[in-house]
Amino acid sequence: MKLYSYFRSSASYRVRIALNLKGIAYDIVPIHVLRGGEDGGPRHRDASYRALNPQARVPALELDDGTILTQSQAILEWIEETHPTPALLPREPVLRAKVRAIAAIPCADIQALQNTTTLDRLKTQFGADPDALKVWVQAFVGDGLRAIEALLPAPAPFAFGETPTFADVCLVPQLVAARRFGLDLTPFPKILAAEAAMKGLDAVQRAAPEAQPDAE
Amino acid sequence: MKLYSYFRSSASYRVRIALNLKGIAYDIVPIHVLRGGEDGGPRHRDASYRALNPQARVPALELDDGTILTQSQAILEWIEETHPTPALLPREPVLRAKVRAIAAIPCADIQALQNTTTLDRLKTQFGADPDALKVWVQAFVGDGLRAIEALLPAPAPFAFGETPTFADVCLVPQLVAARRFGLDLTPFPKILAAEAAMKGLDAVQRAAPEAQPDAE
Secondary structure (H helix, E strand, O other): OEEEEOOOOHHHHHHHHHHHHHOOOOEEEEOOOOOEOOOOOEHHHOHHHHHHOOOOOOOEEEOOOOOEEEOHHHHHHHHHHHOOOOOOOOOOHHHHHHHHHHHHHHHHHHHHHHOHHHHHHHHHHHOOOHHHHHHHHHHHHHHHHHHHHHHOOOOOOEOOEOOOOHHHHHHHHHHHHHHHOOOOOOOOHHHHHHHHHHHOOHHHHHHOHHHOOOOO | OEEEEOOOOHHHHHHHHHHHHHOOOOEEEEOOOOOEOOOOOEHHHOHHHHHHOOOOOOOEEEOOOOOEEEOHHHHHHHHHHHOOOOOOOOOOHHHHHHHHHHHHHHHHHHHHHHOHHHHHHHHHHHOOOHHHHHHHHHHHHHHHHHHHHHHOOOOOOEOOEOOOOHHHHHHHHHHHHHHHOOOOOOOOHHHHHHHHHHHOOHHHHHHOHHHOOOOO
């Protein structure tokens, strides 16, 4: 299995965590989203990468038969369905929905507002400077984390009990971006507790941006 | 079951389609996202609604025992797990991942960039006028639909074969927003074919924004 990944991409980071927690072997193929392309542009916009993933985004997971899976949430569900142990979703449907709802907040309500394409458009279309981008990202990440903190049960020590779930898998990468943009995380003790539990795991440590072959 | 819904919310529309396709009975509780609140503000920001959904968003699904489910993707998965017939996901894991990847593009890559909160911030933080908002939305919706069109198989007549899946469920509401912002849809024949197949179904017609009790 090959994971097309960018060390700083939170969506790639989610998939790295899940693969590592499941003990699935994979090779990282670094795809730079700012440079490294065949035409001098960013690598992810190369025709050769678009042939793999027409959306020109990371991550993409290439299975051993050449099948390409895209979109981190779809990849996480595939991993869970094909490698059920250790489980990253509870068994009971309402609990599964609650875990998936937490995981969806970074994926659906925050990430699109903080990613490179969006920040680039804010710069080109509205002349946003770094301070304006920080205000923008802090607003949306703050809203999302406040909702998550309100929705989470008490940490035990992971977000939903004694083992990691998709909720923890999606929270850890979100906090990297939150810190990069200077958000004060002290109002989020439940989120920080889940993160601390995750960071104690070797599988999570090996998935970290700074542990990647393309880390800068 | 009660669905807290806003007629024009694409996330609410997804859930209405899925509930109707499954033949699940539910009552609509309209939650206006622009007005109707107890303090003169928007209804979804009321304390009484936040007590149900701390994220103050629609949709939320209230089960008969009072349990509240949030986040449209998590609700769709819960519906599929608890009401498996008719199936809205194929059985084979790779196909399920491909369906979920299409569904994730509107949910994760487009919706956050076109919703009311985001457009309001573009206005207040960057002084965006209606023309600028149109350029912004068209750019992101266009990118997403181009990716979907490239990833979809030939229509048959739904996005993934003879019956609707989560892909169709998420595409139909996305096209409402695409048209509202004046995007040319002629480059997307596969997407339009799936939409046409969906619009032939009574379940989908009953879920439409204009068929809702709160339609304006």
